[in-house]
Amino acid sequence: MPAMDFYKQISDNKRMTVLLFLAFFILIGLLAGIISILLGGLNVYGFTYFTIFGILIILFALISYYSCDSIVTFVSGAKEADKKKFNQLYNIVEEMCIASGLPKPRVFVIEDSAINAFATGRDPQHAVVCVTTGCLSRLNREELQGVIAHELSHVKNYDIRTMTIATVLVGIAVMLSDFILRFAFYSKGNSDSKDSRLFIVLIVVAIILALLTPLIANLIKLAVSRKREFVADAGSAEMTRNPLALASALEKISKDTEPLEAANKATAHLYISDPLKNNKGLWLKNMFSTHPPVSERISLLKGMSN
Amino acid sequence: MIFVDLTLVLLAIIGFVVIVGIVAIAIYNSLISTLKQVENAWAQIDVQLKRRADLIPNLVETVKGYAKFEKGVLEGVTKARSALMSAKGPKDAANAENMLSGALKSLFAVAEAYPTLKANENFKALQEELSSTENKVAFARQFYNDMVMKWNTMILTFPNNLFAGLFGMNKEKEFFQATEEEKKTVKVDFSGM
Numbered sequence: 001m002p003a004m005d006f007y008k009q010i011s012d013n014k015r016m017t018v019l020l021f022l023a024f025f026i027l028i029g030l031l032a033g034i035i036s037i038l039l040g041g042l043n044v045y046g047f048t049y050f051t052i053f054g055i056l057i058i059l060f061a062l063i064s065y066y067s068c069d070s071i072v073t074f075v076s077g078a079k080e081a082d083k084k085k086f087n088q089l090y091n092i093v094e095e096m097c098i099a100s101g102l103p104k105p106r107v108f109v110i111e112d113s114a115i116n117a118f119a120t121g122r123d124p125q126h127a128v129v130c131v132t133t134g135c136l137s138r139l140n141r142e143e144l145q146g147v148i149a150h151e152l153s154h155v156k157n158y159d160i161r162t163m164t165i166a167t168v169l170v171g172i173a174v175m176l177s178d179f180i181l182r183f184a185f186y187s188k189g190n191s192d193s194k195d196s197r198l199f200i201v202l203i204v205v206a207i208i209l210a211l212l213t214p215l216i217a218n219l220i221k222l223a224v225s226r227k228r229e230f231v232a233d234a235g236s237a238e239m240t241r242n243p244l245a246l247a248s249a250l251e252k253i254s255k256d257t258e259p260l261e262a263a264n265k266a267t268a269h270l271y272i273s274d275p276l277k278n279n280k281g282l283w284l285k286n287m288f289s290t291h292p293p294v295s296e297r298i299s300l301l302k303g304m305s306n
Numbered sequence: 307m308i309f310v311d312l313t314l315v316l317l318a319i320i321g322f323v324v325i326v327g328i329v330a331i332a333i334y335n336s337l338i339s340t341l342k343q344v345e346n347a348w349a350q351i352d353v354q355l356k357r358r359a360d361l362i363p364n365l366v367e368t369v370k371g372y373a374k375f376e377k378g379v380l381e382g383v384t385k386a387r388s389a390l391m392s393a394k395g396p397k398d399a400a401n402a403e404n405m406l407s408g409a410l411k412s413l414f415a416v417a418e419a420y421p422t423l424k425a426n427e428n429f430k431a432l433q434e435e436l437s438s439t440e441n442k443v444a445f446a447r448q449f450y451n452d453m454v455m456k457w458n459t460m461i462l463t464f465p466n467n468l469f470a471g472l473f474g475m476n477k478e479k480e481f482f483q484a485t486e487e488e489k490k491t492v493k494v495d496f497s498g499m
Contacts (some may be wrong), residue, residue: 091441
């Protein structure tokens with residue numbers, strides 16, 4: 001693969017994310033539309049259901065948008081880092097903020113020997129960056145700089161907000177499919193033979209879609225997550241102008257087989273590398289992973305430095 | 307018939323003018339905000355440079371206690387800082403900053419040979435502060451260059467280039483270049499020890 005400079009990487013990946021989100025909205029629109037028709041028929045009642053769904057969706061999105069940072073730090077047992085004790089860490093964060101023009105985030109630490117880090121917060125003004133004590137003891141200054149730069153890239157690109165919305169969309173898609181499966185048989189329909197045939201087709205389509213949706217929605221969300229990881233890697237290279245630093249940190253992380261105790265399935269996607277140590281290179285397994293394979297990330301980063 | 311045509315033409319002209327006006331306003335605003343970003347980035351460099359200068363007295367005090375330490379190197383640092391404090395104008399200041407960078411590089415290179423100094427907690431803390439400050443100066447310059455690139459690209463791309471000249475904002479800005487002095491690697495002479 002020819003060496004790509006980081007600017008092109010970033011714009012390519014952002015485009016991909018937009019397309020994936022479009023697919024998401026089409027899927028959900030389809031489901032909501034089907035439900036509305038099944039429940040109320042192709043008329044004003046159906047439209048009312050559609051509106052109710054719309055309002056619920058917006059409500060859920062707003063709630064998750066405003067509470068994402070506090071929930072995450074609480075769940076992972078992170079504590080705000082003491083400025084004197086973690087002096088170097090604060091210095092590195094400040095250096096990266098200068099390089100990126102971002103305001104300084106709050107800095108948290110997790111007591112764990114595994115090497116990992118995450119960032120959270122709905123926008124750069126409310127951001128939190130968190131590293132494990134394993135990071136601080138096992139990475140050298142340059143590597144730590146690369147990791148922090150990667151996390152700040154996530155903040156800069158509003159990735160946390162994107163992934164929160166994606167999670168909400170998955171939840172809604174699952175909810176809608178569940179709804180279809182339960183209530184498909186209680187739907188309104190005319191006794192007119194032509195209409196009832198169309199209705200049966202609609203119900204069959206609805207059931208198939210409902211069964212597949214949770215899977216499809218999750219795959220889309222995971223694809224978005226992986227794309228954003230590549231963007232954050234490229235962003236880190238842009239900030240430090242030193243792609244090999246992050247590559248070297250990733251190499252150390254990949255050799256570390258210890259899973260991070262504080263993480264679980266719900267928060268795994270936030271970390272810089274899969275804390276549950278899931279992906280091992282199998283194509284199928286990779287589709288279900290929140291992070292792209294480390295080897296691919298490392299080779300892309302190495303390709304950026306010439 | 308003629309009246310209808312005239313009205314349409316008039317409406318089209320007005321519509322065109324309004325659209326061009328809106329686009330012009332949008333472009334002007336984005337040019338101004340980018341210009342301010344560039345100016346801010348330039349000011350940030352000075353903030354970091356001042357921070358470095360402020361750390362020097364503390365460093366000199368800590369190192370002085372190690373009597374055998376290379377006197378010349380310490381003096382180099384002190385002299386550079388005085389030059390900085392008395393600099394008149396940006397050119398003098400820039401030269402003084404370069405002198406200070408070189409002197410600090412020498413100091414830390416020489417310190418490698420003094421294990422007791424290296425182990426001193428004060429010295430270690432100062433070393434981290436100073437090297438972090440050097441990094442911050444470098445990143446501030448990098449960020450300034452990034453903003454300059456953004457500005458230069460902005461005033462040259464379509465449709466901004468159509469309006470930039472009109473607003474008097476079509477001057478490309480200069481990138482920050484490392485001077486010849488800074489590019490030279492520091493040669494450490496241990497022969498005097």
